[in-house]
Amino acid sequence: MDRLVKVDVKEVEILFMEGQKTTTNFTLTNLMHTMSVAVCLSTKNSSFFSFNNQFSIIPPLSSSTYTLFSQPSDQPPLTNPPDAITVKTTMLPLGKAHHDDLRRLFSKPGPHVFKDATLPISFTGPHVIQHLISSNTQMTDMDIWCNKAISGCFGDQLTVLLKSAVVSGKVGLVRTLIDHRGDVNDKDDKGRSLVSLAVEAGHVDVVNALISAGCEIDNTVDHVLHYAAAKNRVDLMDVLFRGYKNMDLIDSIDFNGRTPIHISAIHGHTESIKFCLSLGADPEVLDVNKCTPLHLAALGGHLSAVECLLEVSNYTKYALNGQGKTAFALAVENDRSNVYDPLHLGDALHRSARIGDVNGIKSCISEGANMNGKDQNGWTPLHRAAFKGKTECVRALISYGGDINGVDNNGYTPLHRAVEAGHVEAALVLIGHGAKANVKCLKGIGMGVALKSDCSKNHCCYRGSFVQPL
Known part of the structure; x- marks a missing residue:
């Protein structure tokens, strides 16, 4: 005989909730027609898991339900390979035995003890996924754990988790959550897209994944090229420009009337300035204060940015802002002698x-x-x-x-x-x-x-x- 009992599941799923004790049930059925079967349940992590009945007796052709308990914890004990329930059995001719007798019976390995089943334990629920997202280490099999944990998520939980994964830069989790219907076009409280959040966090792989998944942006609130320019991330700027090539990102303006080249100039990012220029950005464009990018570069004392902008426009050196001041006048006012x-x-x-x-x-x-x-x-x-x-x-x-x-x-x-x-x-x-x-x-x-x-x-x-x- 291959086994004495049958298990009703191939894997035991337990909902993990941070700081709380949780439970799950599974059922064993005695396959013997005339003889009772003694059962012993165990796990590797006995300090975290426990059973309502570790040693038990199942009468012939009867079933018994068991409860697996998990202890309160701040994080799920994810291991590779995952922990599992080991189900050991032995025939019990008399049909009766004390608890201590069963313990002694299973403590002596031999042909009388069968290893009927090994049930992997998987953790489900949003707290597991949030743990994977917030983990500082790149855990192996992260996507596998995420796939299993998703079964315990409901409603808008996947979308909330997707937003968190985007900000954390966990591109594998981002793709998994999108595949399981996390809303790729969800907005934050400012109406910005997930792409904006990914760009602000500097995760180019996540930006690529979101664009591929059809994440839409709105130029009036999603100043994505501005965010990338502020970080001098030409790689992000290139991905955005190619991904949204039908949108006029290079001339888009923020709430101050500034284009991405203005933002590049404010921070003195010469590489971003050159990238904007290569895409046809106007070096003489004015913001709401009638400041050119040169005004802003001079205000910050960014010499390389000033020189870069002067190479493409001699006129801007003499342009007056809304206060009637040249770039040089702003530099003098702010003691930026390096650009004089x-x-x-x-x-x-x-x-x-x-x-x-x-x-x-x-x-x-x-x-x-x-x-x-x-x-x-x-x-x-x-x-x-x-x-x-x-x-x-x-x-x-x-x-x-x-x-x-x-x-x-x-x-x-x-x-x-x-x-x-x-x-x-x-x-x-x-x-x-x-x-x-x-x-x-x-x-x-x-x-x-x-x-x-x-x-x-x-x-x-x-x-x-x-x-x-x-």
Whole structure:
């Protein structure tokens, strides 16, 4: 005979409730026609589980119901493999025995004792799933436990748990809860979608799972690209843009009239700014206070963001916000001296070099201007002074560390520019301070360029050498 008793279930499910004692029942039936059967029930975790009747006797062809108790606990004792009820049996010819006799009978293993069944114990209910969600460790077989626990969940519990799993970033649990009809389009108390919650929490895998499951967003409340920009999460921004490509996310505005590029600028996130620009974002767009992204980047003193925005729009440097202030004015008000140069001092330094204002040059440098800052053509202040023939400015700029052999976008040095414009004295000052006369520009032109001088032979002599005329 294979077994003496039959069990009415293949697995015992017990509802787990945090801090409470719970129970579940199962039934054993004696398969013997003429003989009683003694039964012994046990589990591995005897401190957590107990039975109403660990040792019992079942008369022939009769059934007996047993109760499994779980002790109060803050968390379910999930193990791998799961705990199980072991059902041991033995024939009892006399049909009667005391409790101690049964204990002694089952304590001596041998052919008289049968192991009739092993019943896995599974925990059900929302408290189990919440434990899986809140667990800091990545527990193995988490999805299996979740699938079993779902049978004890009712009503809106799955949706509440889904929201919690989204925030926690447990993507496997998110997918399982969605598969079991957790409402993927549930909203929070602000009317925001689950995607908003996932983006705010920074879980790109969860965002992908929600988009794949058909989670819808509303541009008027779901400022998802703004949340991603605030975190400088270009990966999230890319997933959102691709997932909702039919929605104009890049130009969507929040309650302050700000687009994602505004938010990127506020936080100084250059990578996010570049991503927004690559998708066609307007670098000159205004928020409700008529602030451009440059205004906000300058207000925060974010140098790399300021430089990035200036590369794509020269106009915004002079744009006035709702209070009539430029980005530079905001930087000054908030003592953001690190952005003074690209916003204003660089312009002032170039202007002083152009008009020959030595005092202006000294003032700009003392205020923190970048000595070798370049304009849109790659010209430094020294290029500008050399081209204009402002010799005293050339001397001043060199004395403050101007790059004598620096090249512009066409590969020209300040000496090239002085020669090109025919300013002999400026060229000689540059050469006298170490400018390389044999440096070639990107176009391959060396210093054999003619100087427009008053020299009768149309060449310029310097220490026995001369610059050849064209």
